[in-house]
Each structure stands twice: as structure tokens, then as C-alpha cells.
Amino acid sequence: MRILDPTRQAAPGGRPLAARRMAAGQPATIALLDIRKPRGDVFLDELERLLTERGHTVLRTAKPTFTKPAPADLRSEIADRCEAVIEALAD
Amino acid sequence: MELLALVKHDCPVCDQVLPVLDAARQRGAAIRILSQSGPEETEAQARRLDLARVPELDRDLELSARFDPDAVPTLVLLDRGSEADRVEGLDRARLAELARRAGAPLELDGLPERRPGCASLTRDPVVAARLAARAARETGRLRARELELGELEDPFEALFDRGFSDGLPLVPPTPERVVEMLDATSRDAQDLVAVVPPYDGQATVEKVAINAVMAGCPPAVLPILLAAVDAACDPAFALLGLVSTTHPSGPLVVVSGPLSERVGMNSAGNALGQGNRATLTVGRALQLVVRNVGGGRPGQEDRAAHGQPGKLSSCFAERLEDSPWLGLAQDRGVPAGETGVTLFAAEAPRLIVDQLARTPEELCASLAGGLEWVGHRRLRLAFDAVLVLGPDHGRILREAGWDRGRVRQELFERSRAPAGELVRGAGGIAEGLEERFVTDPAAPVPKFAAPERILLAHAGGDAGLFSMVYGGWVAGEIGSEPVTRSVAPWQ
Numbered sequence: 170m171r172i173l174d175p176t177r178q179a180a181p182g183g184r185p186l187a188a189r190r191m192a193a194g195q196p197a198t199i200a201l202l203d204i205r206k207p208r209g210d211v212f213l214d215e216l217e218r219l220l221t222e223r224g225h226t227v228l229r230t231a232k233p234t235f236t237k238p239a240p241a242d243l244r245s246e247i248a249d250r251c252e253a254v255i256e257a258l259a260d
Numbered sequence: 261m262e263l264l265a266l267v268k269h270d271c272p273v274c275d276q277v278l279p280v281l282d283a284a285r286q287r288g289a290a291i292r293i294l295s296q297s298g299p300e301e302t303e304a305q306a307r308r309l310d311l312a313r314v315p316e317l318d319r320d321l322e323l324s325a326r327f328d329p330d331a332v333p334t335l336v337l338l339d340r341g342s343e344a345d346r347v348e349g350l351d352r353a354r355l356a357e358l359a360r361r362a363g364a365p366l367e368l369d370g371l372p373e374r375r376p377g378c379a380s381l382t383r384d385p386v387v388a389a390r391l392a393a394r395a396a397r398e399t400g401r402l403r404a405r406e407l408e409l410g411e412l413e414d415p416f417e418a419l420f421d422r423g424f425s426d427g428l429p430l431v432p433p434t435p436e437r438v439v440e441m442l443d444a445t446s447r448d449a450q451d452l453v454a455v456v457p458p459y460d461g462q463a464t465v466e467k468v469a470i471n472a473v474m475a476g477c478p479p480a481v482l483p484i485l486l487a488a489v490d491a492a493c494d495p496a497f498a499l500l501g502l503v504s505t506t507h508p509s510g511p512l513v514v515v516s517g518p519l520s521e522r523v524g525m526n527s528a529g530n531a532l533g534q535g536n537r538a539t540l541t542v543g544r545a546l547q548l549v550v551r552n553v554g555g556g557r558p559g560q561e562d563r564a565a566h567g568q569p570g571k572l573s574s575c576f577a578e579r580l581e582d583s584p585w586l587g588l589a590q591d592r593g594v595p596a597g598e599t600g601v602t603l604f605a606a607e608a609p610r611l612i613v614d615q616l617a618r619t620p621e622e623l624c625a626s627l628a629g630g631l632e633w634v635g636h637r638r639l640r641l642a643f644d645a646v647l648v649l650g651p652d653h654g655r656i657l658r659e660a661g662w663d664r665g666r667v668r669q670e671l672f673e674r675s676r677a678p679a680g681e682l683v684r685g686a687g688g689i690a691e692g693l694e695e696r697f698v699t700d701p702a703a704p705v706p707k708f709a710a711p712e713r714i715l716l717a718h719a720g721g722d723a724g725l726f727s728m729v730y731g732g733w734v735a736g737e738i739g740s741e742p743v744t745r746s747v748a749p750w751q
Binding site for chain 2: 175
């Protein structure tokens with residue numbers, strides 16, 4: 170029996186890395202992305218303190234709402250300015 | 261000029277005409293005879309009729325499909341390869357005329373004047389479907405990859421094994437079934453309906469039709485499904501968030517308008533329940549599109565803590581003949597007389613019982629009490645709701661002359677509650693409003709962000725003083741907004 174593929178027929182493809190890699194042990198600029206879930210900021214405040222103590226520069230960013238993807242401008246800003254991003258994900 | 265004859269082995273009229281054509285060919289006439297039957301049957305027929313030469317085989321019915329006769333024998337007069345004339349069945353005068361024009365006289369003595377032929381093999385429903393599928397592939401109407409199931413594979417098990425299923429058996433989407441589904445819309449099969457999250461899969465009409473076949477949709481519902489896919493992927497609906505949330509909501513499709521009845525949707529008893537193919541398969545097919553085209557799978561991209569049965573299928577049709585108002589879609593801009601779908605991010609529906617209310621005031625107070633518990637009574641301004649009025653409840657409002665706006669306003673006002681009852685910690689319940697927002701404990705706090713955030717629909721059986729409420733997911737601009745589309749562009 171022949172059937173038609175119901176999927177999007179995705180093929181695995183390579184993707185260039187969007188950001189520079191972090192060099193081990195070197196100070197870096199790290200984005201902390203608040204997705205706007207309650208108390209995500211508490212978690213990120215603590216991370217900011219720990220990262221700053223270790224000599225990293227922190228860029229605090231936030232999505233407008235947790236229900237939707239981060240806007241392209243925000244993603245682009247993080248990719249341009251930071252070596253890494255940490256997202257406060259859950260409830 | 262030359263003649264081309266199409267015959268088949270199990271046609272008594274072909275048996276009468278074939279020896280005449282065979283004899284003419286023996287005399288040198290330019291007649292090409294092709295059989296629609298298989299090699300063994302064709303050879304057996306030639307032996308039985310004592311033909312000098314076995315007819316050629318019309319392999320894959322290529323020429324039969326090209327000339328597409330209703331009946332065989334068919335004699336086609338060709339002029340430099342193009343059809344100039346034809347005779348279907350046995351018609352002595354016409355056969356003689358074609359033979360004369362081709363310069364290939366036929367000995368027709370002894371044959372009846374007229375006899376209808378037998379149905380061409382291309383008119384066999386199974387064969388016709390196969391040919392239509394082949395033509396669809398050749399013309400680019402079908403472009404999806406073909407998957408070959410193993411001879412020893414059970415196709416129903418194979419569809420589970422390949423990860424296409426929502427947990428229930430699927431109808432195998434053969435090219436023949438998909439073409440029949442595509443015939444239910446005037447839209448081009450390669451038209452893009454929507455880009456489906458989470459992985460931005462391109463839902464063409466063809467891909468939606470494949471999933472519709474798997475869901476068991478009757479073809480007539482395809483335009484409704486296409487409109488639903490289009491609506492669900494409107495950015496305002498926030499389908500990506502809805503698919504990936506821990507909340508149990510999924511897309512609910514409310515169908516409002518005359519098409520719902522024409523395609524067999526039930527808006528009366530058990531309207532939200534089981535037993536109706538049209539509604540259940542539309543809801544199911546939408547979720548299969550999310551799964552297969554979008555790539556949202558439970559436990560992976562879909563992080564629902566519990567989910568709910570409506571994530572298999574959630575669709576109902578409005579009962580408009582005795583509704584207090586126009587349909588939900590018409591209230592939201594679809595022209596009267598057209599059919600529309602409204603997509604709402606909904607949890608499972610829940611019953612509100614009130615068998616004693618006889619006035620619209622009593623009823624609205626009661627329904628507002630039920631609506632307050634969407635999500636949690638203490639949670640305010642966060643969720644929208646769809647209230648499905650049963651006809652017995654709807655009648656009270658209709659007879660009182662309360663329009664949709666009035667009812668929404670009453671429900672909005674009556675679902676407010678004093679801030680002091682809602683504050684965190686009150687009554688030993690931790691959930692609630694933050695204390696800093698409660699300056700006056702007596703101040704009424706609305707449940708809904710606006711009266712319009714309570715969507716009203718009408719459906720259900722004749723008896724039962726009940727209504728149903730679908731609670732929403734995170735609502736409004738920061739979450740999901742209801743989206744309405746007319747079905748007309750997809751018919």
C-alpha cells in the first residue's frame with residue numbers, strides 16, 4: 170500500500186551558530202531572558218549576582234509575554250551583544 | 261486517418277465487434293486494438309473468439325484514461341493522432357461511417373443495428389480513483405512524498421509505528437482517498453493554508469487533506485477544516501504557546517452557519533459529545549495537522565501537565581434555528597448566511613446546572629457564578645470563556661428579549677467579586693490577588709477583562725436546563741485571542 174506523507178517532510182539541515190562561543194574562564198556578556206512567568210525574576214536576580222561576582226557582564230532582557238516567542242529584534246540584540254543566554258523558563 | 265479500438269475481455273458487445281475489427285486488420289486496415297484487461301484474460305478472449313492476433317494491452321490504462329470513454333467497445337477515429345470522431349458501443353451505421361472515413365471498411369453484416377456497450381474499466385470506482393490519483397501526481401496536484409508500506413505490514417499498525425497518530429487508529433491516506441478529499445474544495449492543492457507551529461510546517465491544502473483523510477473526515481467538511489487551520493495559525497491565536505503550555509487547553513472549533521447542517525454536523529442533543537463524524541473529525545484533523553505538519557507532540561513540544569480529552573478533538577456546531585442571537589461567527593463579522601469558524605483556546609467543557617431560574621436575571625446570576633470558577637475563582641482578568649447556552653436556558657433569554665450585548669454585560673457585572681474575598685490567604689487559600697492590589701476590600705473586581713471576553717454560543721438538546729462553559733487559556737494580547745474566519749474562501 171502506498172500512502173502520502175502527512176508531515177512537513179522536514180530534512181535535517183545544518184545551521185550556522187548565531188553567536189560567538191564563550192572562551193572558558195574568560196569574562197563574557199551573558200543575557201538573562203525573563204519570559205514573564207511569575208518569580209522568574211527572583212531566579213534571574215540570583216543568577217545575575219553570581220555571574221557578576223565571577224566577572225561577567227549581564228544583559229537583562231525580557232519577552233513581552235511568556236505565551237509567545239521572543240520578538241526577532243530581541244533575539245537579534247541578544248545574538249549581537251552576548252556570548253550566551255540563560256532563559257528563566259518555568260513557573 | 262486511423263482507427264483505435266478500446267475493448268475489454270468480459271464485455272459481450274466487445275466479443276461481437278472484435279472479430280470484425282480483427283478481420284479488417286488482417287486485410288491491412290490501420291486499426292489498433294487495445295484491451296483494458298490483463299494479459300491472461302486478453303489472450304483467453306482472443307483464443308475464444310479465434311482472433312488472428314491478440315489485442316495489445318492498454319498498459320496502466322494510459323489510452324483509456326486519455327480518451328476516457330463511458331463504454332467499450334469504443335472506436336476512435338484519429339486524424340494525425342488527434343481524435344476526430346468516436347463511437348461508443350455498437351452502432352452499425354456509425355461504425356461503418358468511421359470505417360469509411362478511415363479507409364478501412366468493416367464487415368458488419370450479421371451484427372445488431374445498435375447495442376449499448378459495457379462500462380469502460382476506467383468507470384470502475386476503484387480504477388477511476390487510481391487514475392485520478394495518477395493524474396493528480398502527474399499534474400503536480402499531489403506533491404507529498406509517497407511512502408510504501410511493506411506487504412506484510414498492517415497499514416493501521418504502520419501508521420502508529422511511523423508516529424502519525426494521536427493515539428487512535430487512522431485511515432491510511434492513500435493517494436486515491438486524498439484526491440477525493442481535495443475534490444471537496446475549489447482551492448489549488450498547493451495553496452498555502454498556514455504556517456503551523458511549533459516548527460513552522462507549511463500546511464498546504466494537500467497536507468491538510470492528507471491529515472483530514474487520516475482523521476476520518478468526510479470530504480464535505482474539508483472547507484471547514486481549512487478555515488479552522490487558517491484561523492488557528494493566526495498569530496493572535498498564539499498556537500505555539502498553546503501547543504507548548506503546561507495548561508490543558510487546546511484549540512476548540514465553533515462552527516456557526518448553514519454549512520454545518522449540510523455537512524452533517526449535529527448541533528442538538530450531545531452536540532459537544534460523541535456520535536457525530538463531521539464535528540469529531542474536524543477537531544481531530546486540526547490536531548493532527550498540529551502534530552504532523554507543525555510537529556507538536558505530547559510529552560515533547562506539548563508540555564501539558566494533564567491535557568484533557570478535547571485535545572483529541574474539540575469542535576461543535578451552533579444550533580442557530582432557535583438561538584436567541586445570530587451565530588458566534590456572525591457576531592464576530594462573518595456575513596449572515598455564510599458559515600464561519602471561531603477558534604478558542606479551551607480547556608474541557610464543564611456543566612452549569614440551574615433548573616430553577618425562570619427570569620433572565622436569575623439565570624445570568626447563576627451562570628456568572630459558574631463562570632467565576634474558570635481557572636480559579638481567585639484568578640481575575642486572566643481567562644476568557646465560551647458559554648454554550650442550552651436551548652432551555654437560551655429560551656429564557658430569548659423570550660425576555662435580552663440581546664447578546666445585554667447578556668454579556670449582565671454576566672460581566674455579576675461575575676465580579678469583592679477584592680477582600682479574593683486576596684491571597686483569605687479563607688486559608690493561598691491563591692489569589694496580591695495584597696498590594698487590594699486597597700478597598702469591598703471594591704468589586706471583575707472576573708473578565710471586558711464583557712466581550714465572554715463568548716456566547718447556543719447548542720444542545722431540547723431538554724435540560726443546562727449550559728456548558730469552556731474555560732480559556734491565558735487570554736487577550738498577552739496570550740490567545742479568539743479568531744474567526746469565514747469558510748467561504750475555502751469552499
